[in-house]
Amino acid sequence: MKKLLLAGAFGAFAAPGVAMAECGEVSVAEMNWASASIITKITEFLMVQGYGCEVTLVPSATTTAVTSLAENNEPDVVPELWVNSAPLYNELEAAGKAITAANVFSDGGTEAWFVPDYVVAEHPELATIDGILANPELVGGRFHNCPDGWGCRIANDNLVKAFDFAGHGMEVFNHGSGETLSAAMASAYENKEPFFGYMYGPTAVLGRYPMVAVDMGPYDAEIHACNQTVDCATPAKSSYPAAPVLTVVTSDFAERNPEVFDLVSKISFTSLELSQLLAWQADNGASSEEAAVYYLMGNKDNVMSWVSEDAAAKLSAILK
Amino acid sequence: MATYDFIFDSIGLRDWCGVKESSGPMTMAELLAGSKGSDSEGFLDKAMSLPFPSLDELNEACSSLARTRDLTKAVEDAFLGAKDSLKIVLDPLTQPLSWILEGTLWLFAATPWWLMIPLILLLVHVASKSLQLVGFVASALLFLSFIDHYSFAMQTLSIIFVCATLCVLFGVPIGIVMSRSDRMQRIMIPILDMLQTLPTFVYLIPLIFLFSVTEPKLYGIAIILYAIVPVIRLTDLGIRLVNKEVIEAADAFGMTKSQKLYSVQIPLALPNIMAGVNQTIMMSLAMVVIASLVSAPGLGVLVLRGIRNLELGVGLVAGLGIVLLAVILDRVTKAALARVNASNSVPRH
Numbered sequence: 064m065k066k067l068l069l070a071g072a073f074g075a076f077a078a079p080g081v082a083m084a085e086c087g088e089v090s091v092a093e094m095n096w097a098s099a100s101i102i103t104k105i106t107e108f109l110m111v112q113g114y115g116c117e118v119t120l121v122p123s124a125t126t127t128a129v130t131s132l133a134e135n136n137e138p139d140v141v142p143e144l145w146v147n148s149a150p151l152y153n154e155l156e157a158a159g160k161a162i163t164a165a166n167v168f169s170d171g172g173t174e175a176w177f178v179p180d181y182v183v184a185e186h187p188e189l190a191t192i193d194g195i196l197a198n199p200e201l202v203g204g205r206f207h208n209c210p211d212g213w214g215c216r217i218a219n220d221n222l223v224k225a226f227d228f229a230g231h232g233m234e235v236f237n238h239g240s241g242e243t244l245s246a247a248m249a250s251a252y253e254n255k256e257p258f259f260g261y262m263y264g265p266t267a268v269l270g271r272y273p274m275v276a277v278d279m280g281p282y283d284a285e286i287h288a289c290n291q292t293v294d295c296a297t298p299a300k301s302s303y304p305a306a307p308v309l310t311v312v313t314s315d316f317a318e319r320n321p322e323v324f325d326l327v328s329k330i331s332f333t334s335l336e337l338s339q340l341l342a343w344q345a346d347n348g349a350s351s352e353e354a355a356v357y358y359l360m361g362n363k364d365n366v367m368s369w370v371s372e373d374a375a376a377k378l379s380a381i382l383k
Numbered sequence: 384m385a386t387y388d389f390i391f392d393s394i395g396l397r398d399w400c401g402v403k404e405s406s407g408p409m410t411m412a413e414l415l416a417g418s419k420g421s422d423s424e425g426f427l428d429k430a431m432s433l434p435f436p437s438l439d440e441l442n443e444a445c446s447s448l449a450r451t452r453d454l455t456k457a458v459e460d461a462f463l464g465a466k467d468s469l470k471i472v473l474d475p476l477t478q479p480l481s482w483i484l485e486g487t488l489w490l491f492a493a494t495p496w497w498l499m500i501p502l503i504l505l506l507v508h509v510a511s512k513s514l515q516l517v518g519f520v521a522s523a524l525l526f527l528s529f530i531d532h533y534s535f536a537m538q539t540l541s542i543i544f545v546c547a548t549l550c551v552l553f554g555v556p557i558g559i560v561m562s563r564s565d566r567m568q569r570i571m572i573p574i575l576d577m578l579q580t581l582p583t584f585v586y587l588i589p590l591i592f593l594f595s596v597t598e599p600k601l602y603g604i605a606i607i608l609y610a611i612v613p614v615i616r617l618t619d620l621g622i623r624l625v626n627k628e629v630i631e632a633a634d635a636f637g638m639t640k641s642q643k644l645y646s647v648q649i650p651l652a653l654p655n656i657m658a659g660v661n662q663t664i665m666m667s668l669a670m671v672v673i674a675s676l677v678s679a680p681g682l683g684v685l686v687l688r689g690i691r692n693l694e695l696g697v698g699l700v701a702g703l704g705i706v707l708l709a710v711i712l713d714r715v716t717k718a719a720l721a722r723v724n725a726s727n728s729v730p731r732h
Contacts, residue, residue, distance in 0.1 A: 108411065126691055151693055205597065211684050212691025236597045239678035239687070246588050247596040253463065348452045353408040360409065381414060 086116035086323055089316070090138035092123040092131075097267040097344065097351065098337050099143040102167060104355035106142055106330060109366070112381055113374030114323055125149050132161050132313065139316040140327055143167050144309050145263070147174075147214035147291075152311065162317055164310045164328040171305025173264040173334055174215060175276035178202055179252050183275045191278040195259060196231040205234045207247055207260025214291070219261055221290040221298035222279075248272070263306065265334050270341030279303070322371060329369040385443035387436055400445035462589060470593050477600050484545055484599035488680070491541035496533060500524050507711075511718030519714070523707045532682065532704050539671055539681035539708060546606040547664045554611045554663065555656065558618025559644070568619065575612045583609065583673050591677075602674035606667045613662035621655025622648050654724050661716040668709050682708075 089110055093103040103120060110116040121138045123131070128141045129149040146152050155161040178189055186201055188194030195202055206228060209216040216237075223235055238244040244260065245268045251258035252272040259277075262269055279302035286301040310327055317324040344354040359366055363382050367375050391400050434440045442450045449457075491499070500521070507520050527536045561568045583605050590601055625648050633647045649656070675683030682701045689698020 104411075112415075126693060130693060148691075210687070210691075212688040237678065238596070239674075239684070240676040242584065242588065243591060243596045243677050246591040250592040250596075253466075253592065347408050348456055349408040350410075352411045356409045356411055356414050359414070 086110070086114045086320060088119065089116045089140065089320070089323065090119045090121050092128045092138045092141040093120045094128070094141075094143055095122065095124050097270075097341055098265045100351035101337075101340060101344070101354045101358065102142045102330070102332070104352050105358060106140065106327065108355060108359065109326060109330075109370060109374070109378070110323060113370050113378050114326065116323060126151075129155070132311070136160065136313050136315060139313055140164075141311040142327075142330075144311050145172065145214075146307050146309055150214065152309075159314055161311050161313055164312045164317070164324065165331050166307065167310045167331055168265070168308045168334050168337065169331045170334050172308040173269070173276070174303040174306045175262070176206075176260065176279065177248070177262050177269075177274040177276055178259050179255075179257070180273040180275050181255060182257055189277075190275055192226060192280065195277060196226060196228070196233060199231055199233045201257060202259035203251075203257040204232065205236050205259065207244060207258070208235050208237045209261050210238045210240050210244065213241070215261055215263070217293055218287070218290045218303070221295050222300070225290070225298040225300045248274070265337040265341055267341055267345060270338045271345045326370055326374070385440070386434060387441055387444040390436075390441075391445045396445065400447045463592075466592055473593055477594070477604065480549075480603045481598045481600040483549075484542065484603050487541045487545045488538060488599070491537045491544075492534065496528060499537065500528070507715050510715055512722065513718055516714055516718055520711050523711055527704055527707060530700065532685075532701070535680075535682045535685060535701070536704055536708060539668075539683070539705070542602070542606070542671070542674070542679060542681060543664065543667050543708075543712070546603060546610060546667045547660070549603075550607055550611040550614055550663045550667065551660055553607075554614035554659070555618050557611075558615045558656075558659075559622060559649075561615065561619040562622035562648075571615070575615060578608050579612050583670075584676075587677055596678065599679070601677045602679040605677065606670045606674055609670050610663045610667035613666060614656070614659035617655045617659030617662070618652065621652030621659075624655065625651045654720065657716065657720040657723055661713065661720060664712050664716060665709060668705065668712065671705060 091103055091106055091110075093100055107118045107120060110118050119138075121131075123138070123141075125145060125148050128138065128144065129151050131137055132141065133151060133155055144152060152161065156163065176192070178195070182202060183190050186194070186198070189198070189201060206223065208219050208223075228235060238247070245262070245266065248258055248260060248262060248268050249272065250256075252274075262274065264270075268274075280300055281302065282304050283299075283301040284304070286299045287304060289295040290298055290301060310330065312324060312327055340354055340358055343349070343357065344351070347353075349357070359382055366382070367378065370378060391397055438449060438451045438454065442448045494502075503524065504517050504521055508514075508517050511517075524533075524536075527533055557571070561571050586608075587601065587605055590604065594601060629647060629651065630643065633643045638647070671679070671681060672683040672686050675681065675687050682704045685701030686698050686705070689695065689701060
């Protein structure tokens with residue numbers, strides 16, 4: 064850590080080079096979950112070491128970050144924003160206050176209903192929703208639903224009607240927060256108990272516990288769009304599409320700092336990559352900073368393709 | 384070369400430490416150190432950035448020592464290991480709380496509004512004997528019902544009702560025991576301090592691993608642990624504040640210990656105990672939103688929805704509902720307290 068501070072001080076005072084003077088101060092939101100934290104640390108590293116920015120990390124969460132964007136035009140960069148959980152962002156984008164820099168997960172985030180792998184190993188028919196509804200008692204007879212206020216809650220409530228959970232004797236439990244939802248999943252897996260519930264990924268729970276996504280049939284864009292509204296008149300069956308997960312920057316920042324904006328718009332991962340990274344982090348008890356280093360060291364070519372030539376020269380001295 | 388190598392070299396533990404292997408994952412500091420020579424640092428720089436000999440730093444010098452993350456991992460493993468036996472004891476012990484909460488929630492929901500509201504008003508009248516207060520409670524309840532918050536308010540009220548009652552049932556006896564033994568008081572006070580300050584989620588997440596998250600007792604426990612404190616403290620204080628002369632007089636009359644307790648100490652301490660009950664009710668109401676994070680129904684759910692979706696109106700109106708409930712409960716208990724005080728000021732012995 065001391066070296067980091069020294070390096071920061073070095074960057075600020077000793078060498079106000081050409082590229083460095085351009086970047087200046089950047090505030091980056093650090094979301095309060097594992098994958099976002101790693102992405103933020105990687106972004107910070109590249110900005111500081113490659114472009115000489117002075118980065119301030121702002122601890123944040125989905126709604127607070129978007130509200131802050133709307134009201135204060137800060138933080139400059141918000142990595143891993145789940146737009147489905149923050150519909151306000153669409154208004155901000157339409158108003159030109161914020162712009163989408165990149166799809167931070169190139170293949171989108173996962174949203175699905177999950178059951179533990181040991182349940183499927185014992186009863187293979189539980190890998191499909193029809194199999195589950197035919198034997199609700201095998202998954203505990205209870206569906207763990209999203210908390211009120213999440214985007215998925217609305218879709219799930221409609222899907223629950225469409226799949227007729229009540230008619231199949233499947234109880235719905237509405238969680239009060241994301242923390243209890245993931246704790247419920249984790250504790251069920253630790254106790255090798257049956258479990259059936261919603262989860263999104265990449266997350267630490269999905270990285271740590273091998274859960275099986277339930278086959279909910281084909282995805283239909285029109286049906287899903289209706290399912291996502293509260294007053295959907297005709298809830299129908301459709302699986303979840305890949306969720307858009309974005310890196311968002313303020314329009315001011317993109318104008319002020321085109322070079323760094325270019326970097327931010329290139330930082331992108333696959334869901335699988337991140338899940339494996341999270342699993343590695345859990346296995347080694349590593350901090351998000353160490354996970355960031357692990358990723359940077361293991362994917363140098365990838366990382367170098369994100370940055371400008373100047374920055375690549377500086378970074379290659381560090382990432383040997 | 385780690386800073387604290389010399390300690391292990393000088394006391395001859397180098398062999399025990401084993402070969403220096405880069406065991407843990409590479410840190411950002413190590414990564415950056417690789418690119419910049421550390422030789423250029425002067426003595427002053429080194430002294431200024433001398434790290435505290437913490438577990439992590441010492442592990443750098445001697446890989447046989449545990450790191451801090453090993454410590455937290457050990458705590459986690461210990462908990463997971465003890466989980467099953469804890470569950471056998473705690474689960475049946477707390478199960479009645481789930482039943483009581485479920486039953487009361489059902490009862491409050493099943494009672495029609497035209498029966499429920501007059502019942503509450505009657506209760507307010509009995510407790511306070513003040514028509515003005517009954518009028519205020521009536522208008523507040525009718526307002527909440529009018530804006531369709533009746534069922535949410537009743538859910539919150541029923542949770543408060545159960546938790547506050549249990550707090551008084553357990554808290555007053557604990558307070559009495561504390562007032563009678565100084566040692567008990569010395570043991571209890573740090574526990575009470577801890578209950579008031581320990582962040583709720585620190586013990587709620589382990590509780591989820593013990594019980595199912597779908598059990599109402601989870602939020603019941605959270606509310607009770609937090610709200611029981613004032614009634615214990617003020618019962619203890621109230622009994623200790625009873626005049627020494629009065630106790631002497633009671634002794635002179637040849638009263639037994641329990642006679643003294645029931646006919647002298649508790650009646651004289653009642654104003655303080657009632658103040659504790661009032662605070663307990665207020666604090667259980669303060670936990671409503673946090674309890675909703677672990678799936679408690681009621682106005683807290685609306686507040687959370689308001690926060691998450693930035694539906695400011697929903698959040699503010701639900702927050703106002705909680706404030707209205709708080710004002711009602713506060714005024715009613717204060718009025719009851721005032722009546723207790725008035726009757727106490729007339730000497731009865």
